[in-house]
Amino acid sequence: MQPSNKEIGERFSKGNFSFCYDYFAENIEWKIIGNTTVRGKEDVIAYCDKMSAEIGSDTLINSNTIFENNQIAIEGNCRFVGPDGKPSEIAYCDVYRFDNSKIASITSYCIETKEA
Template identity: 25%
Template sequence: METKQQVFLKRLNEAFANSELEFILDAVTDDIQWTIVGDRVISGKEPFAKSLREMASPQPMKLEIRHMVTHGREAVVEGSMISPEGKNYSFCDIYSFNGFKDPKIKAMKSYVFEI
């Protein structure tokens, strides 16, 4: 049985795959910090939103979640996404939440590479 946090993270990753920006933006704090390892660090909700718009795909990506670990205020999701053009990306995201009651993501660290 999935926990509430696992259900949320599955839905969040589906939102990334489907470019559902409103859902993603509602899930993060105003001071979100997103580290895309080897690429950039994005600080704040508006720069985060701008980056999401730039990365948005006009068609849904195929998502496969292989592992999900949650513990307290932290979680990890590992899987892959295939773009409509056939590019295959493997990812591992580490999430930090701002609390337990109606938590929002305050930090993300993403390891992403094309395979």
């Protein structure tokens, strides 16, 4: 049984990228505002694999999920140790659009906070 769109989005936002690969549309587009845009299933998977290696044991916590029909918005925080060895935190909001139970687009907003 296929997981719900909500579960797929929540898993992705928590950094469980590989769980979601089967639910990417072939022409998926991931916009990371202020950083990059990645297009196409293979390139998004490669970017996710790179991010997985970088975030390692970081803590990603989803704190708020809003969903309606084929759109989901998930807010959360990521706590990690920065390159300088100091703890850091990023607040994020991932906005998903699904088409035929596949993620068609993701727009991610990430802001470093001072609350680490």
